[in-house]
Amino acid sequence: MSDPDDTAIAETLMVLAGRRGHDKSLCPSEVARELFDEAHWREHMDDVRRVAFELARQGRLDILSRGQRLSPDMAHRGPIRLRLG
Numbered sequence: 001m002s003d004p005d006d007t008a009i010a011e012t013l014m015v016l017a018g019r020r021g022h023d024k025s026l027c028p029s030e031v032a033r034e035l036f037d038e039a040h041w042r043e044h045m046d047d048v049r050r051v052a053f054e055l056a057r058q059g060r061l062d063i064l065s066r067g068q069r070l071s072p073d074m075a076h077r078g079p080i081r082l083r084l085g
Helices: 006-020 028-035 041-057
Strands: 061-065 068-070 081-084
Touching: 006 028, 006 041, 006 061, 006 081, 028 041, 041 061
Parallel strands: none
Antiparallel strands: 061 068, 061 081
C-alpha cells in the first residue's frame, strides 16, 4: 500500500476538523496517526502541516498557537492546533 497523497491528507484534515466543529481544534498528529501506521506517522508530520497551511491559505482551516490564530504565510515553530476556518 502506498502512502496517502496530499489530497488524502487534505480530506482527512477536513473530515476530522468537521467532526470537531468550529469551536474545537485538533492536533495535526491526529491526522498523521489516522493515515499512517504507528511506527511511521511522525515521519509524515511535515506533510500534514504543509497541507494544513495550504488549507489555511484557502480559508478552510485556522491554525492556532496558544489559542491565537496564526497567519499561514508566516513561519511558525512549536505546537499548533487546527480548526475549521
